[in-house]
Amino acid sequence: MDKLLRDKKAIILFVAPAFLLFTFVLFIPICQSIYYSLCDYNALTKPVFIGLENYRQLFTADKTMRIAFKNSLFFLVFSVVTQLIVGLILAALLTNIKKGRNFFKNIYYLPCVLSSAALGLLWMFIFTPKLGINQVLAQFGIEGPLWLMDTKGFIILPMWVIASVSLWQYVGQSMMLYMAQISGISTSLYEASYIDGCTKVQAFRYITLPLIRPMMATAMSLNAIGSLKFFDLIFNMTEGGPNHQTEVLATHLYQQGFKYFKYGYASAIGTVLLVLCLIVTFIINKFVKMENYEM
Amino acid sequence: MSKTLTKQKNKSSLVVKTLIYIFLSFLAVIYILPLLWVIFVSVKDDKTLFVSPWAMPERLMIENYTFAWTAGKLGTATLNSAIVCVVTLVLCLLIGSMAAFAIGRLRWKFANVMMTYFLTGMMIPVHCILIPLFTRFAKMGLTNSLLGLILPYLTLSLPLTIFIMTGFFQGMPNELFESACIDGCSIYKIFTHIAFPLSKTGLFVTGLMTFVANWNELLLAMVFISDDTKKTLPVSLSKFVGPYNTNYSQMFAAIVIAIIPTIVVYCCFSNSIVDGLTQGAVKG
Numbered sequence: 001m002d003k004l005l006r007d008k009k010a011i012i013l014f015v016a017p018a019f020l021l022f023t024f025v026l027f028i029p030i031c032q033s034i035y036y037s038l039c040d041y042n043a044l045t046k047p048v049f050i051g052l053e054n055y056r057q058l059f060t061a062d063k064t065m066r067i068a069f070k071n072s073l074f075f076l077v078f079s080v081v082t083q084l085i086v087g088l089i090l091a092a093l094l095t096n097i098k099k100g101r102n103f104f105k106n107i108y109y110l111p112c113v114l115s116s117a118a119l120g121l122l123w124m125f126i127f128t129p130k131l132g133i134n135q136v137l138a139q140f141g142i143e144g145p146l147w148l149m150d151t152k153g154f155i156i157l158p159m160w161v162i163a164s165v166s167l168w169q170y171v172g173q174s175m176m177l178y179m180a181q182i183s184g185i186s187t188s189l190y191e192a193s194y195i196d197g198c199t200k201v202q203a204f205r206y207i208t209l210p211l212i213r214p215m216m217a218t219a220m221s222l223n224a225i226g227s228l229k230f231f232d233l234i235f236n237m238t239e240g241g242p243n244h245q246t247e248v249l250a251t252h253l254y255q256q257g258f259k260y261f262k263y264g265y266a267s268a269i270g271t272v273l274l275v276l277c278l279i280v281t282f283i284i285n286k287f288v289k290m291e292n293y294e295m
Numbered sequence: 296m297s298k299t300l301t302k303q304k305n306k307s308s309l310v311v312k313t314l315i316y317i318f319l320s321f322l323a324v325i326y327i328l329p330l331l332w333v334i335f336v337s338v339k340d341d342k343t344l345f346v347s348p349w350a351m352p353e354r355l356m357i358e359n360y361t362f363a364w365t366a367g368k369l370g371t372a373t374l375n376s377a378i379v380c381v382v383t384l385v386l387c388l389l390i391g392s393m394a395a396f397a398i399g400r401l402r403w404k405f406a407n408v409m410m411t412y413f414l415t416g417m418m419i420p421v422h423c424i425l426i427p428l429f430t431r432f433a434k435m436g437l438t439n440s441l442l443g444l445i446l447p448y449l450t451l452s453l454p455l456t457i458f459i460m461t462g463f464f465q466g467m468p469n470e471l472f473e474s475a476c477i478d479g480c481s482i483y484k485i486f487t488h489i490a491f492p493l494s495k496t497g498l499f500v501t502g503l504m505t506f507v508a509n510w511n512e513l514l515l516a517m518v519f520i521s522d523d524t525k526k527t528l529p530v531s532l533s534k535f536v537g538p539y540n541t542n543y544s545q546m547f548a549a550i551v552i553a554i555i556p557t558i559v560v561y562c563c564f565s566n567s568i569v570d571g572l573t574q575g576a577v578k579g
Binding site: 002004005006007008010011014015017018019021022025026028029030032033036090093094096097100102104106107108110111113114115116117118119121122123124125126130131168225228229231232235236249250253254257258263266267269270271273274277278281 | 312315316318319322323325326327329332333336344345390391393394396397398400401402403409412413416418419420421422423424425426427428429430431446447449450451453457476481482483485486507510511513514518528529530532533535536543546547550553554557558561565566
């Protein structure tokens with residue numbers, strides 16, 4: 001038995017396809033991308049090494065980059081915080097009801113499996129100045145704001161709109177993660193607390209919350225990475241407009257790389273994105289994940 | 296005394312319950328309404344669209360659908376999406392569970408290192424590899440071909456598959472493999488005849504997740520494919536939006552065509568999808 005499981009040839013045969021694909025399609029391109037970010041490189045020329053020039057330009061001269069960076073950070077904070085709160089509330093409410101639990105769960109999860117490209121177009125229509133929601137408001141004599149065109153304020157209205165839509169689409173995911181973890185908590189813990197005179201809210205605060213803390217770390221880092229990668233909804237709702245005000249890092253990278261063909265410059269944005277992802281995952285896992293409780 | 300107390304308690308908990316249900320139903324409406332709105336608008340013509348949100352169309356505009364299907368080339372796009380997703384799905388399940396079997400069941404020194412290597416793939420945003428991958432695929436003639444989409448999709452789906460399947464293989468009882476071994480099974484036969492068929496639930500879950508993710512993927516498809524006949528569904532949707540005039544009712548017909556298959560599949564299996572996804576996610 002042991003000899004069979006230590007068969008070197010079989011091991012290599014089993015792992016090789018995945019390993020080769022991974023190395024050639026993921027890891028070598030990442031290294032290449034980091035190298036390109038140090039080069040002057042576009043569609044017509046060969047990469048020429050120029051050191052940190054791209055990064056210098058990115059952080060000092062590029063106004064759109066500043067907006068994109070601000071928007072991406074806003075997006076990151078907004079989605080991590082709101083998904084945590086709304087997801088937890090939904091999970092707590094749904095685990096407390098019996099009738100219709102599956103029905104509500106399935107409805108809230110539905111947008112997660114739908115194409116965000118299609119949903120982006122749908123919401124773009126709903127927030128068009130003269131159609132959709134403003135048309136409904138006009139029936140009541142209210143003049144709605146220019147949802148996706150407004151550019152006032154530090155975090156402009158379109159960013160709030162897009163962030164809320166993404167909350168609408170993806171909160172089901174967090175809800176499911178929390179629900180799964182909550183249903184794994186043994187009921188005897190709750191029974192004991194009720195005998196001791198705990199209310200439901202107290203039980204949630206002192207039993208549920210500490211016990212699902214490891215899952216909070218997982219869900220939060222998934223949300224954080226997801227929000228940094230965020231592209232489809234913004235691209236289809238505003239394409240980064242008006243006047244680059246709703247640009248995030250991902251759309252900025254796409255613009256620079258595949259509209260202006262500045263490959264080196266776009267790679268630098270990609271590297272910034274990668275570093276951000278790693279830092280955020282590290283921070284969340286460091287501060288949220290505590291020791292695992294026995295359950 | 297205690298009776299009235301319990302009565303009061305029951306009453307207040309009933310109020311709380313009703314409030315909870317009202318809140319949940321309100322949310323459910325927010326979730327369903329936009330989707331119903333799409334279907335409603337997709338059978339209007341553009342003129343009644345601008346009159347009033349509730350204006351009924353004079354007749355159902357089925358042409359919107361036929362136009363979107365033929366002139367918008369959604370037929371080809373659906374076929375392309377289906378080819379890419381199915382091929383990716385099959386390869387991903389096979390290659391992924393092979394690697395997972397080696398990591399979870401076979402005994403070798405670097406199993407954990409290999410696992411970490413695959414798992415870091417989950418943290419990496421696809422944007423970072425976009426440019427090197429694009430330039431290399433352009434040289435190899437893989438842009439504008441479905442194979443050029445299948446390769447990155449496959450690679451990006453592998454980490455999750457390997458992760459979930461490793462958990463599955465590790466959870467299988469040892470006796471199963473021991474008895475097969477005593478009967479003289481080779482390691483390959485153990486994989487193909489015992490481990491693989493027995494992990495049906497895991498395969499189902501990972502299969503669904505991979506399929507959904509790839510079916511909806513926009514960025515890679517948009518960068519790699521510029522030929523109209525090779526475009527996948529999410530990419531060809533954005534064609535309906537023009538900078539100067541957008542034909543909303545036709546765009547909505549296209550949206551309906553794009554999301555209906557997913558909704559139908561979701562409704563058929565919703566409980567097992569949701570449970571399966573959670574199972575996978577908990578392990579993740």
